[in-house]
Amino acid sequence: MASVSCKDLCKTFSQGDTTITGLDKVSLEIERGSFLCLSGPSGSGKTTLLNAIGGLDQPDSGSISIGELRVDQMSKTELAEMRLHSIGFVFQAYNLIPVLSALENVEFVMQVQGVPAGQRRDKAMAILAEVGLAGMEQRLPAQLSGGQQQRVAVARAIVSEPALVLADEPTANLDSKTSAQLMDLFIELNQTRNITFIIATHDTRVMAYCRRLIRMVDGQIVGDDLQEPAAAAEPS
Amino acid sequence: MSLPLSAITTLAWRNLWRNHRRTLIILAAIVIGVWAMIFMNAMMRGMIDGMVDTGITMLPGHAQVHHRDYLDDPSVVNSIAALSPAAQQALENPDIEAWSARVRVPAIISSERDNRGVILLGVDPAQELGVGFDSTDLLSGRFLESVDDTGLVVGASLLEKLETVSGRRVVLMSQDPDNEVAERGFRIVGVYEADTDAQEERFVYAGRAVVQAMLKMGPEVSEIAIVGNGYRDLGAWLPELRAALTADYQVKDWRELDGYLEMAVNIQDGFVVILAVIIFVVLSFGLVNTMVMAVFERIREIGLMLALGMRPATILSQILLEGLILLSIGLLLGNGLAVLSILPLQSGIDLSGIADAAEMAGMATTLYPVLHINDMLLSSVVVLVLGLLSTLLPAWRASRFDPITALNKN
Numbered sequence: 001m002a003s004v005s006c007k008d009l010c011k012t013f014s015q016g017d018t019t020i021t022g023l024d025k026v027s028l029e030i031e032r033g034s035f036l037c038l039s040g041p042s043g044s045g046k047t048t049l050l051n052a053i054g055g056l057d058q059p060d061s062g063s064i065s066i067g068e069l070r071v072d073q074m075s076k077t078e079l080a081e082m083r084l085h086s087i088g089f090v091f092q093a094y095n096l097i098p099v100l101s102a103l104e105n106v107e108f109v110m111q112v113q114g115v116p117a118g119q120r121r122d123k124a125m126a127i128l129a130e131v132g133l134a135g136m137e138q139r140l141p142a143q144l145s146g147g148q149q150q151r152v153a154v155a156r157a158i159v160s161e162p163a164l165v166l167a168d169e170p171t172a173n174l175d176s177k178t179s180a181q182l183m184d185l186f187i188e189l190n191q192t193r194n195i196t197f198i199i200a201t202h203d204t205r206v207m208a209y210c211r212r213l214i215r216m217v218d219g220q221i222v223g224d225d226l227q228e229p230a231a232a233a234e235p236s
Numbered sequence: 237m238s239l240p241l242s243a244i245t246t247l248a249w250r251n252l253w254r255n256h257r258r259t260l261i262i263l264a265a266i267v268i269g270v271w272a273m274i275f276m277n278a279m280m281r282g283m284i285d286g287m288v289d290t291g292i293t294m295l296p297g298h299a300q301v302h303h304r305d306y307l308d309d310p311s312v313v314n315s316i317a318a319l320s321p322a323a324q325q326a327l328e329n330p331d332i333e334a335w336s337a338r339v340r341v342p343a344i345i346s347s348e349r350d351n352r353g354v355i356l357l358g359v360d361p362a363q364e365l366g367v368g369f370d371s372t373d374l375l376s377g378r379f380l381e382s383v384d385d386t387g388l389v390v391g392a393s394l395l396e397k398l399e400t401v402s403g404r405r406v407v408l409m410s411q412d413p414d415n416e417v418a419e420r421g422f423r424i425v426g427v428y429e430a431d432t433d434a435q436e437e438r439f440v441y442a443g444r445a446v447v448q449a450m451l452k453m454g455p456e457v458s459e460i461a462i463v464g465n466g467y468r469d470l471g472a473w474l475p476e477l478r479a480a481l482t483a484d485y486q487v488k489d490w491r492e493l494d495g496y497l498e499m500a501v502n503i504q505d506g507f508v509v510i511l512a513v514i515i516f517v518v519l520s521f522g523l524v525n526t527m528v529m530a531v532f533e534r535i536r537e538i539g540l541m542l543a544l545g546m547r548p549a550t551i552l553s554q555i556l557l558e559g560l561i562l563l564s565i566g567l568l569l570g571n572g573l574a575v576l577s578i579l580p581l582q583s584g585i586d587l588s589g590i591a592d593a594a595e596m597a598g599m600a601t602t603l604y605p606v607l608h609i610n611d612m613l614l615s616s617v618v619v620l621v622l623g624l625l626s627t628l629l630p631a632w633r634a635s636r637f638d639p640i641t642a643l644n645k646n
Contacts, residue, residue, distance in 0.1 A: 051640055054543075056543055056639050056640050057640050077547070080542070080545045080546070080547060081545065082545075083543065083544065083545040084544065084545025084546075085545070089543055089544065091540075091643065093536075095536065095537075095540040095643065097247075097537055097540070097541075098254075098537070099247065099250035099251055099254060100247070100250070104246075108243075108544070109544055109545070111240065111243045112544065112545060112546055112550075114240075156544075
């Protein structure tokens with residue numbers, strides 16, 4: 001699983017009398033363990049493509065496969081199961097549950113999965129330590145900085161060991177130092193756990209980390225380039 | 237997959253207290269609503285019980301056996317000669333607490349100063365004390381001692397109206413089976429008090445054999461008054477007795493004997509439902525508003541949970557659980573408050589200030605609130621079930637959110 005294949009994806013949205021093209025015959029192959037960026041201006045279709053791959057939104061036409069699974073043919077329940085077990089999400093706005101502590105937020109996905117209490121607590125503690133939040137487990141999101149909250153969100157996304165992480169503008173609310181730390185964390189997880197990362201961004205500093213850079217404009221892929229990623233310690 | 241109950245409960249509980257003020261306000265509304273429902277029911281039940289008790293004491297009994305024509309023509313002609321063995325056996329039913337065979341005729345009582353229309357009751361005192369007369373009601377003198385007792389027991393109010401005193405003689409006058417005047421002098425040996433003046437002025441008690449002799453009617457009686465376990469549910473003894481009676485006799489329960497009392501009980505039962513509906517409608521608006529606001533504030537969060545793979549049914553359960561917790565706390569406190577406020581009043585609320593009005597309504601001058609477990613259960617079930625139904629709407633809407641749309645809400 002986690003090789004992603006999209007063929008001729010189309011998606012339009014209606015806004016009043018206007019029809020907006022979200023995806024226009026997008027075809028894309030992503031190998032397992034990839035670390036790629038979807039770049040482009042606002043409205044270019046990055047988030048729409050990310051949502052379609054993650055099963056949060058269904059395309060009007062075309063097909064999406066993650067490994068052997070045909071995402072575009074799944075029922076809502078099957079999509080929910082896939083998101084729960086195979087995909088980690090990192091959002092721009094962190095989206096932590098405010099009434100749960102950092103530890104409980106990380107445990108949340110495992111609770112839904114039915115992982116036994118002891119096991120999920122050990123795992124959540126370990127992953128929080130891995131993202132540099134040891135000692136902050138009991139803090140509520142409101143008691144954490146933006147960067148720390150995003151780290152909790154990353155910990156939540158990877159704690160159940162998904163094959164694929166979809167990150168939508170993960171650094172948009174972070175300062176440059178925190179952004180660099182987050183990207184370093186992504187790179188490390190990609191390399192040590194072979195997790196496929198697809199990051200939608202228009203932050204050039206984030207793009208510099210990626211080996212593969214896909215550029216989108218008006219719902220179409222207009223560029224698909226391989227590049228030498230910048231040194232992890234010195235993002236451009 | 238779905239979240240384990242403990243995790244849903246934790247989430248529901250913490251979400252509930254995100255907005256303390258709102259939660260406390262709706263909680264207060266539930267507590268007051270439940271308390272009001274139970275408290276008003278207890279007062280109403282006490283009032284109706286008082287009315288029915290008074291009415292049953294005046295009847296007396298929960299049911300009465302008569303000659304089939306007696307209720308239309310309450311003369312000595314329409315008397316009960318002898319019951320069949322089967323009917324006598326039916327009166328021995330253990331659910332029948334007491335019964336009294338009595339002669340009951342309209343009469344005129346005359347003192348040296350005044351006269352009044354009364355109901356003359358010829359009773360067996362041993363039987364009557366368990367049915368229509370309470371020895372603690374005696375103000376002075378004594379009650380009758382046997383069916384041959386030639387004394388007379390009258391109400392305090394009647395004594396006052398007749399301008400006579402205990403120990404003096406009065407004359408009672410009625411009709412015998414031949415429609416001839418039947419009269420006899422009695423000495424007043426006891427004075428009783430009752431819940432109402434009307435009762436005191438209406439009934440005078442004499443020994444049954446003495447009254448039978450005065451009326452030249454032999455061993456017959458006018459009625460057999462029967463007291464069961466309780467007035468609301470008379471149980472199986474009534475149909476058994478009805479079946480055992482011959483065609484000449486009939487048995488009627490207190491509802492049939494006194495339509496006003498039946499109406500009063502029906503009004504109380506209807507009042508319980510009306511009160512429950514009014515309070516619930518007010519509560520439900522508050523509850524729906526609270527839950528809609530609680531959901532509206534968390535649209536993004538709910539979208540996130542759905543995006544992470546939480547099932548809509550789990551979202552639904554979580555919101556419903558929030559409502560359930562809120563309702564349960566409210567019910568617990570509301571029931572507790574009701575018990576605490578009613579128990580101190582159970583020794584009776586003095587209505588002597590409105591004694592005339594109370595008497596007109598057939599009530600005693602002391603109101604005893606009745607805290608009934610069924611009223612508490614009914615109020616709780618109504619609030620719980622309908623409250624959860626109110627919560628269902630916002631919960632269902634939350635579970636139907638599209639994750640993308642919800643995540644993009646500001």
